[in-house]
Amino acid sequence: MVDVILGLQWGDEGKGKIVDYFAKDYDVVARFQGGPNAGHTLYVDDKKVVLHQIPSGVFHSEKLNLIGNGVVLDPITLKRECQTVASFGVDLRKNLFISERAHLILPTHRALDKASEVSKGNQKIGSTLKGIGPTYMDKTGRNGLRVGDLLDKNFTTAYIKLRLKHQRLLDNYAFDEDISAWEEEFFEALEFLKELNIVNGEYFINNQIKAGKNILAEGAQGSMLDIDFGTFPFVTSSNTISAGVSNGLGIAPQKIRDVIGITKAYCTRVGGGPFPTELENEIGEELRRAGSEFGATTGRPRRCGWIDLVALRYACMINGVTKIVMTKADVLDEFKELELCTSYKISGKETTEMPFRLDRVPVEAVYKKFPGWNVPSSAAKSVKELPETMRTYVSFINEYLGVDIRFISNGPGRNQIIAVG
Ligand code: GDP
Numbered sequence: 001m002v003d004v005i006l007g008l009q010w011g012d013e014g015k016g017k018i019v020d021y022f023a024k025d026y027d028v029v030a031r032f033q034g035g036p037n038a039g040h041t042l043y044v045d046d047k048k049v050v051l052h053q054i055p056s057g058v059f060h061s062e063k064l065n066l067i068g069n070g071v072v073l074d075p076i077t078l079k080r081e082c083q084t085v086a087s088f089g090v091d092l093r094k095n096l097f098i099s100e101r102a103h104l105i106l107p108t109h110r111a112l113d114k115a116s117e118v119s120k121g122n123q124k125i126g127s128t129l130k131g132i133g134p135t136y137m138d139k140t141g142r143n144g145l146r147v148g149d150l151l152d153k154n155f156t157t158a159y160i161k162l163r164l165k166h167q168r169l170l171d172n173y174a175f176d177e178d179i180s181a182w183e184e185e186f187f188e189a190l191e192f193l194k195e196l197n198i199v200n201g202e203y204f205i206n207n208q209i210k211a212g213k214n215i216l217a218e219g220a221q222g223s224m225l226d227i228d229f230g231t232f233p234f235v236t237s238s239n240t241i242s243a244g245v246s247n248g249l250g251i252a253p254q255k256i257r258d259v260i261g262i263t264k265a266y267c268t269r270v271g272g273g274p275f276p277t278e279l280e281n282e283i284g285e286e287l288r289r290a291g292s293e294f295g296a297t298t299g300r301p302r303r304c305g306w307i308d309l310v311a312l313r314y315a316c317m318i319n320g321v322t323k324i325v326m327t328k329a330d331v332l333d334e335f336k337e338l339e340l341c342t343s344y345k346i347s348g349k350e351t352t353e354m355p356f357r358l359d360r361v362p363v364e365a366v367y368k369k370f371p372g373w374n375v376p377s378s379a380a381k382s383v384k385e386l387p388e389t390m391r392t393y394v395s396f397i398n399e400y401l402g403v404d405i406r407f408i409s410n411g412p413g414r415n416q417i418i419a420v421g
């Protein structure tokens, strides 16, 4: 069967750590969407590693990892990441597989991403500038180049043709940066990529399922960044929700069993766009400090705020979440009072539903206040050692969402996670 781990907020919920933790129970870990915009942090031998392209199961030597067709792949980032991962003794020839249908991010996609952002002025998305949007545009526009095309003798001709098309667009944007160094690096990285296991991902994964193996699908970004259901246009360019597993890996929906949603005990967002519970004050700053909330991919300070139950319940509905993991509970240890957003007030009217354009309506978050637990929680190893008030906080969330938090993560460490029911 296939289980899914994905983010329920605006990304950076701690997916990398949780996938790494659960990977022991699975045979294959597969990424189904996104690309190097993702930054998934995990700790191996107490060393911090941030993965952008490679699934977070890669440090379990006996597990297979698949980069699925729904992913967009930057060969330069991949090569660099493979070198880091290999330095830990991981044999990527043995345990990393890449779908031939995954689309390639070209240097000109990155340039186009930048040019497009600059042209948007103060309406910019806050893209990670990794070329994600332009690459997915070339996919749906039926222009893109895929990993499998690399093995075709006409690849260079197809590349030149697409590059010319991109150049015309870049000229339109008056983009004049020299990208020749990127291109050189890109072609070197393609040679590296060709040596990896390029496979037909859909047969690869379905054969594993047929053989009775367990698959863990790893989401990138978060549900509120989904291209259809997120806070459009301030979203990423792929389907980050559970439906993305089917078209991002070639897995039929009935094969999916658990959808494990990850939420922080509070909320963050990086980049532009609406964020109803954002705290642009000293509490927000305290959350950023306590949670070390700086982007794993871009280093940007993350915007911080209280947990948003309206958005979370919406995410649970869209994804069909069956279990929740709450991360970063320890970050709230020093707060005397906590707040949870239970509804939105839009133009004076209270609602618990997500509006069409959160960025176009005056939204005021309505909160329920909660006493903080005010004791250190990161050393706790069992549910009994967790503060009583934290358990009450969790019960309130469970009741509101109609889905239970089954695990609480109380620190970034590999084993700082507690089963709670
Ligand atoms: P992802 O993109 O969802 O994988 O999340 P990121 O790696 O971008 O950001 C999550 C950050 O929180 C990383 O620095 C993790 O090491 C850290 N982290 C994960 N879980 C916990 C936790 O329970 N407590 C604390 N304090 N940090 C955590």
Ligand code: IMO
Binding pocket: 007, 010, 011, 012, 013, 037, 038, 039, 040, 125, 126, 127, 128, 129, 130, 131, 132, 133, 219, 220, 221, 222, 225, 234, 235, 236, 237, 270, 271, 272, 296
């Ligand atoms: P992980 O997997 C947080 C945000 C960007 C920007 C918007 C669009 O680590 O949770 P893009 O580069 O995709 O065109 O950017 O989405 N974004 C993320 N925010 N975590 C991520 O990934 C993100 N990937 C993209 O900041 O607002």
Ligand code: MG
Binding pocket: 011, 012, 013, 038, 039, 040, 041, 296, 297
């Ligand atoms: Mg991240």
